[in-house]
Amino acid sequence: MSARAGLSASRRRLAFRMARPAVSGTVRPRVLVAWLALALAAFLAFCLAVGVGAGDLVVPSGELLPALWGSGEPATLFLVHELRLPRAVVAVLAGAAFGMAGAIFQSITRNPLASPDILGITQGAGAAVVAAIVLGFTGLGSQAVGLAGALAAGLLMYALAWNRGTTGYRIVLVGIGVSWICVSITYYLLSRAEQYQAARALGWLVGNLNDRGWDHARPLALALAVVVPVVLLLTRGQRALHLGDDVATGLGVRVQRARMALLLCGAGLAAFATSAAGPVLFVALAAPHLARRLAGSSMPPVTASAWAGATLVVVSDLISQRLLTETVLPVGVVTGALGAPFLLWHLARSRT
Template sequence: MSVIRLRVMRLTGGRSVVLRPRALAVGAGCGLLALALGVLAIGSGDYPISPADVLSTLAGHGSAAQDFIVNQLRLPRVVTALLVGAALGLSGALFQSLVRNPLGSPDVLGFTQGASAGALVVVVTGGSSLALACGAVAGGLATGVLIHALAWRQGVHGYRLVLIGIGVAAVLTGVNSYLLTRAQLMDAARAVLWLTGSLDGRGWENAWPLAAAMAVVVPLVLGLGRALRMMEMGDDAACALGVRVERVRLVLLASAVVLASFAAAAAGPVSFVALTAPQLARRMTKAPGAGLLPSMATGAALLVAADWGAQRLFTGHQLPVGVVTGVLGGGYLVWLLATERRAGRI
């Protein structure tokens, strides 16, 4: 039987913080790996730059050519990948913890399809790229409200939310297919690339809205981490410990939907990162609970690595990052379902 090592820090006001050294180590290690992969990605390309020169340029000591390539062309894409991966990792961890199901993620529950529907409405009406991003956010949030309303029955419970989310996702998939047929040829081609999930051509205008959303949502979510851990023991136990279960659940669900929606607005509906990152983080930390920070770091590392591979797997041809995450995540999902079946849980 594995032993989970904990450290409790006493704070002023009678509060305490539980520290798990292994979880902290995993989170820090994945975060450093994500940054290292980001440096390698910035230095890769038709104009290669060594990691030392990349770091020197980021510190403001590079040549004019290096400064333009690093700071203007490649850094925005890598920063967007880091932010999108972290947002999806945290969103997936929240969904999986709240519904108490390893399949809980915005891909499965319909929120990604809702963001796609909002973006496709903008494409059909001939909107700009900024309007497309706003449409994705609006679609994701509207889907979140719809699923919550349909799943509400004196509270929102895990399996009901999952089943309704899967049903809404199926409906929205059909709606999205119809919207594609109504778009002009060039707009449809742009929409298909966006629906695949791509970081190609991403600039600071794609990264800043997501960064602003995370600056608001992440501290809020981490502040509710203690309540989330109590809710994993069951609603009755959490209520007995003083947690306002429905209010906390609503805030955390809304936070997860916001993160997934803004991530989709920045890079399109990148698949399976929200599903796999929390699972991998939990297996590495071997700790109970949502593992919010390790999930964020793992998601960031996964997406940067997938984007680097998407650019380098085939010489002279770049794949959308969603293709790589879809192939890897689909294989992981099959393995996860087989494992759950052998364990008798499905």
């Protein structure tokens, strides 16, 4: 089948058109380069996490890739596939989910500080998990409970923000209120908990990849395989909403329907990531900014934000494993230490 294609170039973007199939569009070289750079950074960080990890054993670089494919010494295969690979996979998938969720929320609210951990999504998951631990619902896994809590917080936020429609401004304000409600519930439950219950709850609340296995990685991978294609199909609506409701309406986008669909997708991504890795703070806030600055775009690119989030979580987890010799820190401690200065820097820079 023959196809005629046309290609035109400008300083900042390449436009293409194909006759068969009838496809046209534009590609910005800087966005493509940023996407490739962040994907490469995530892959290198992933390989480093699997090869180095916690402990004194280091997998040589020449044995790492064969070991990932199941070839090598039994001891090396056990170290890679049973101890380090599941943790690294959860870190990549959770970071990607947090990055995409942050990009979605920042686009639909047109607020650079909007993220799941500021709008109450992750706090809803935390409150649900702490409630299950303190009230003795031991038969329910933290993944299922955290997922239910995050989705409930997202739906509550949207319902309270609804007033013949929603706006980004109302979503942010209501989300902050929902966040503090969930935090208050969490603190109350911790004050009533036994010592061992409080220790278990705090270990999850800070964001933790310790003891993560394939039973955490598989559900998260399946969830992303379902949600990510939906997000990509909604990219046009996301771009239109970033321009404002009036412009989006003029472009033929059903604003409320598109915003609700994107909000549910973002809440779902944050919920699945939180249920697997805990509420790893600041990743959903920082990753879209990193991707946007590298790409030079006015809105955070979703897929580049995913790679940025994956890189941040994997690198932070590697630091948490190697920083102290006698213990392995929760990854949320490192992301919080790195994210708080980033937030202060961004706020200071925004005033200028």
